[in-house]
Amino acid sequence: MTEVSVVICCYTEDRWDDLVASVDSVAGQTLAPAELIVVADHNTALLQRATEAFTSDSVRVIGNDRTTGLSGARNTGYLAAKGEIVAFLDDDAAADPGWLADLLAPYEDPDVGAVGGRAIPAWPEGSAPPWLPPELYWIVGCAYTGQPVEVAEVRNIMGCAMSFRREHLERLGGFAESVGRTAELPLGCEETELCIRLRQRVPGAKVILQPAATVRHRVSADRTRRRYVRQRSWAEGLSKAAVSRLVGAQDALSTERSYLRSVLPKAVLRELRAGNPAGAGGIFVSTAAAGAGYLRGLARKPAPVADSIPAYTVDIENGETSWDGEADVLVRAGGVVLGAARRSEEVGALAAKLADQVRDRPPRPSVQPRVSVVLATAGKPSDVRRCVASVLATGYPDLEVLIVDNIPDGPREELLALAASDDRVRCLHEPVPSASRARNLGAREATGEVLAFTDDDTVVDAGWPAELVAELAQPGTSCVTGLVAPLCLDTPAQVWFEAFGGFGKGYRRQAFTEDPRNLLSPGRFGSGNNMAWSREAFLELDGFDERLGPGRRTRSGEDLDLYLRLVRSGGRIVYTPHAVVRHEHRATEAELLRQLRGYGTGLAALYLLHARRRGGLRELVTAVPRGLPALLGRRPGDSTEPSPGFPRRLVAAQVRGTLSGPLALLRERTR
Template structure:
């Protein structure tokens, strides 16, 4: 039986391991059974990517197309790999000449879906550290801390629960059965989390109970151990990270599967090691005390990390809108071409339980519905929408619309936003990208090239703040109407036509806001944000002027009725008459947010009109990370009170109106928690935390506004205003 064609994947993230990377790739080229292809994935490090592309002509060098971290990098390679077997090697590991041959030999049994090998440490100075105790010159009980084979692992070919990440391989079929690596797990840079390969192997066993994951100790790599991993601090952090990771895995696949190997390790291997080190201590050998303390520290830190992970609910099951748990598939269907059933793609982990479906009738929005997913499909024939006659396209002269896209930290998303605008099917567009975080006075050459290649204009605004960037773009534009589209928003086809129609049919409209739906609802953070702060909760067109809004007893604390400010179009004369966005507010300033609400308040006080149209649909990329979501919620709180204080400073008499409405506004804020099953304590805990973050931000708003004013005034006196 011939060996299957193979792809070897190496993932790298830092130039500090360049020499190790070169040595590892050289060793791959010298294998007794050469790999069919080598894929090097660079994890969000453009400089390293350019250097590797220039240095390795025979290697496919690609950037990580997923989330930052080892799991995302590995998934990127899996999508590109051509081999029947995909092997993974760390960027600081060097394989023995027969490494690949030994791995492939394990696949001669058709039941084997994954094969891994041993990792031998290469110590600094070639001497084992006393922090990692061992019996003689062999493996040590704590060698897993530095990513190497440890005492307790098999010494002969043996089926195991999971493989080691630095030395493993899988049949392509394994990923078809179990899915890809979970991007919520795994190392990100130097953060000592992991267990993504453990979770994948467990899923593989569950998906194919008769399959075998094989450990072959004869397939050896040499894993370099750096001095920074041989410290008490690293042992503590690594143990804690392992415990947290194991807790997350146990939530995903069950505690019995997640901890089956660890129970035997703690019951047999660790007690034997402790007895040995205690015996050394009693014989007067100082290394015994060091080894005993190391065992206690690592095991204790792991236990504490596991307990912390079990209590933490941030990365576990989320509460979706309307009491739906877990990730939600996002889709759009057209009534005129709507099938009876909508197939839902499989996920890397688990399944979708629901789908958020935008129902359109050509260029008109009919509804946004949440439907259950059963057996991989959504029943669309239950929606009850009848067929409709084609609606003639409105006949009016399309005006020139200038599109301003400010960008700072997510410049790749800004380029995607420009592409989406160009693909929206509106001929008279002027697009301006304002770089608000330029690396130098001339901006970012790479971003400039990408933007200008698409036919858009590239502007540089070094003064921090999205409000300043938007105002800069507006001043440089020439359209009668100015659309402000944030970098993390992509408009859909027909967006500009729907917006232009509103201005054409109602000359009194000063601003048009749009329906903004999530681009994805995959992670807990995305689902929670959509439930709490979803930008578009209704599908009816609304015309809002000062009188209709003031009917709300919470005005001006009910400004969400206007629609999302991150995707708006303004009549230029109205925007200029209001003076544009206030530079003291918005992302990039100490106030963090509030600039769009402030502009709506000024428009209402000036007697202006806003129209919200659900027929202009855009997609927003929500924060996928829990910590980022918490910071975003805090920022909303900061921006709200900063905006209200600024409003009072401009018009002091308005303070009495605001004070009367604060109690009712706070009550509405507190009651905004969705109805949840009483047993879902985790969901309630997460929602309460987000609400606390928002309230905490509200307390910081006045001080943040003062800091923003000082920074802006200082910049003005320095000539940088």
Template sequence: MTRAAPRDLATSVVICAYTERRWDDLVAAVASVREQTVPPGEIIVVIDCNTELAERAAAEFVGVTVTENTGKRGLSGARNTAIDLAKGDVIAFLDDDAVAAPDWLEQLLAGYRDTRVLAVGGAARPRWPDGTRPALLPGELDWVVGCTYVGQPEVDTPVRNLIGCNMSFRREAFGLAGRFAEDLGRVGRTPLGCEETELCIRLRQASPGSVILFRPEALVHHRVTPDRLTWSYLGRRGWGEGISKAQVSRTVGADAALATERDYLRKVIPAAVARELVRGSLPGVFALGAVVSATAAGYLRGAVAGQRLRIRPAMPRLVHGPIHVSTVDLSVDASVARGEIPVPARTVGRYRAAQVLVRDGERTLDVVLLPVSGGVVRLDEIIARGHSRPRPAFERPLISVVIPTAHRKEQAVTSVRAALAAGYPHLEILVVDNFPPDGPDEVGDPWLRREVESLGARYLVEPVKGVSVARNTGARASKGELIAFVDENISVERGWFDAVAEEFVADPSVGCVTALVLPASLETDAEVLFERLKGYSHTVRRQRLDRETVREDPLYPLSMARYGPGSCTTWRRSTFEGLGGFDPLLGAGTPSMAGEDLDLFVRLARAGGTVVYTPHAVARHTHRADWLELRERMRGYGVGLSAMLLLSVARRPVVVFSILRRVPRGLARLSSRTPELPLADRAARARLRQLRRDERYGMLEGPVALSRSWAVARSSRWRRRHAP
């Protein structure tokens, strides 16, 4: 992506406020922004939990967007509210008790001349109540009152983090690192902070080649009230800072969270103490000692009370940076002759590794993880793998493609287009809307209906929630001999249906065919972690799995995931209908959250059916890119697994002994899976452990979730539509 030059950047200036006591300050802050030498594109004032103040501001500030905080109470929630509203290429933040210099915005934008720069901040000078610095506050402690302190750079310098009252970010920075962590930061008058520190650290970790620039010429004047010049406030502020730093350490790692602080304690504080002693300023010496001691005590308190104070980061640090995802076809790619694959440059930072799908025409040869060096991936090992046989000719049966969709309907349309582009001549595509707008069931979503039908696909409405119900609805309405179930976040690649149909035609005993599903991207930490723990690219060897083959696995039936992802499977109609379809008590959209595909595989194995996994049918899965969504998804997998096992016992009680005998080994397997993806540091390993814990804790919720699904199933509407 090409970034605009500073003069072409549209800007949004955000000011957050919460109390009428600062009304005059807020008026001065807004006026200073209006008087900039480079006018902002828009000014956004966010009021945190104060309706009267919001009404007053809306009436007073003509031409200013005034809104109330729609997030969690506190400064971080207010800032995130503004980010959602802002339209500018650059979003700048100014405190409500700060006044910007006339060229403040101009100086900030000048920092973006370097396209590597993702954030620019400036200096904040204190405005003392009586115009003079108090003796008890040396310049090295100006951070206590929210200002630039002695020891910070005096020229343009890349830094770890910016100061909260004077900072700006490119819009794309929030796409890379997420938003402000709403469990950090000031709430009312509570002197906590570090939300901007934590965000800046995450931004550097999400984009290692980026720059966060401190530009002293971008100046604001920050008012200091008399209540902040007391010994009590110094102690509380230091204590709050320590607790906040402990929280940040757990989120991004202690090394990143405390790097600047170590230099501050080793260099800045000793020099300040020596200077104050020479001057004979005992209040300054005592203030330095008191603030440092209170901060250290707060940090220890935060570290000891880790579980109670644990925060939910918007996105964790990357395991080893982004991974480039690509495909090389040995039969057509000109890059093979040169022995290398060019890797495109990222907007910020660089790829350190590439996941390469190696194809030879219609056949998959391998999926390899290779280092990126000098912007290319060497192909020496890939070329040596040789070529594969062509696909034999066969008569292609009609395949009905069922795509259930709920919250990601745009992705469902993309999935339809991918299916049409796969090059299979006999397709019937049915999109089942499982989250239609309120209204008559037959109407559904007009936009989705129009998009789907314009592509030649059929649009169905299934208002009863649950992916299993939606799939079953699509299957009943379909006509094909084969039924392919493709989730809305999966796009099949060219040749997918041919590879699947080939397996059914070659062996009439095959009841189901699963496919190789690779990530659509590995740009964020959450995507990399998901691929590490739940990635579907487990092998590039064709496998034929039946009851006897699977039962040889000591973890059966906990090992049914080896059949492949149920979100991208094709079933022979007779087999699917003979099993009764997906169980509506399981799956996304129900309290059980998942497990419907494993349950169907278990029933197939017990019935003596056969599954073929083919690596030659390749699809791309859009992984969860957000850390919190990934954690919830991992919990859902655990809930669904235990719910599925409990349902299996309910159907056939004798299997409880087999399950109980294998549970300890299965739990150990959940804790030890290590697919071959890079894992660079302690913080990354901690996040993997957290995701495994989420999955195990989810398993404890399975019985309750299954009972809730059962209660929903007994509702009159469900019984009327889906009673056997």
């Protein structure tokens, strides 16, 4: 039987009685869920109260460790879930006994990716106010006139009683946290955006409305006031503008256009004929407020380069050769990565490279060595859970994962619980803040012949460990790096980072040995969030230099320094595009600016360390004439102008970081 996890998100103690009723309704289902997860949204008092109240073995209470708001809380919930299906129920909705069973039935069709139920309003006075006709019940989060009354495929489902296949949530990165409701703003549409993205990125995926799966959604008294209707309609317009930027206006507004053309005009005429001008007026007010909010949202649209772009993978061997609009698409055939395309018309040219890519890809060895994946973290436990789940899902036959919790008062209970859930996972603790120290600890404790490293904000591809192992099996290879593609491009900062260069190193397999041309651009070797080492070679180099990297004043550069030390000692690095990791880039401009400044600081520090080594200063001086263009981010034939709208302040941030590198290293050496 398919296992179902139910997630209830809550944010305030003012709705405590509703939350208790919601939890009780899940316990009374004719089809019992595998688990119920209650997520408290950054409210310590509510988290403690819920933990003390809900003590059943089938209920887990956790805190939202992602962005504040409903989207972040839902993402926390699905990342903690174990079931194949994840159902979401609002904290002010009580499910009817057959809700879960009816919600699950459509999943017998393997193409069904999401199923939603019907929310019946529970009015505070027993009935709706006369000026709020049933076509506007969406304002209070309930089923409305115009929705299908029988099982049907729809564009999107409503958030108070919905479900998704967990594999799709993981593939899509969950709900976009740049949209959705917070305690301060009655925004929405996060489930609409996710459903549209699901249909865009998963060929053949169906979104189903199952009206038989019913819940009773309590409508509070404040939601029956005209002021709330105006505010909620305005917020809906803002939300629709945000969704339009994420998935395109055509998909974002398809249902609304037909609703405006057919359903609402009939409703206005009905209300007028019934002698209820207040009902007709409510429709006009709501429509006008939503339209004004949408126009206001469009006016906030960022520069063209920062438009959100879908990011996903298509496999042409499975017939995935087309998609709508522009997207950042990784194209491959089976496990062979061919390149990236923005439009589906470009797939043909990439497919012509298949034979060359296959010939250049080494065979997988007959005996697969043990791989130890080291994951140093000082970040969100939900990110760690997502990353570890993707590593374990690769199915590599001999694998261990070492989580190194790098916070002073660790290890955190969430990570210890994660380690206890699978005997392939261990949790270690490095109290001194330093990603390099944490990684070195993981490497010393590892038992594998191969040491693989990634970050907690990544999701690894199914073939990731096998591709790394195949390259390391080649004679003379001590280190392998792989392709790092974006997990999502939902915010301007994420789009800018890719335009700035991102982590990707291209779609051609390359081998690197000592070469003065590479000295000033060690980033060409690969990124530290996707690399594997021969254990012997790593330990011979004494691992990462603990004066460099996140957690230290130098802030970065530990991976590039290790690459340079390897090639200087006669070692060989291979970069392969077929070992794929997807990285969740920084979501805000402030985070991106800090990241780029840190890259500059680390780069300057590692050059100073290199200059102090025997012969290092001479090598740097020799490399400058040929390596300076690469250091400045340009190679012959590259465009020297950034894309239109690209913020030059990003470049300035990295330059400022570079200037601060010497002082940062000096302070680190005297620490």
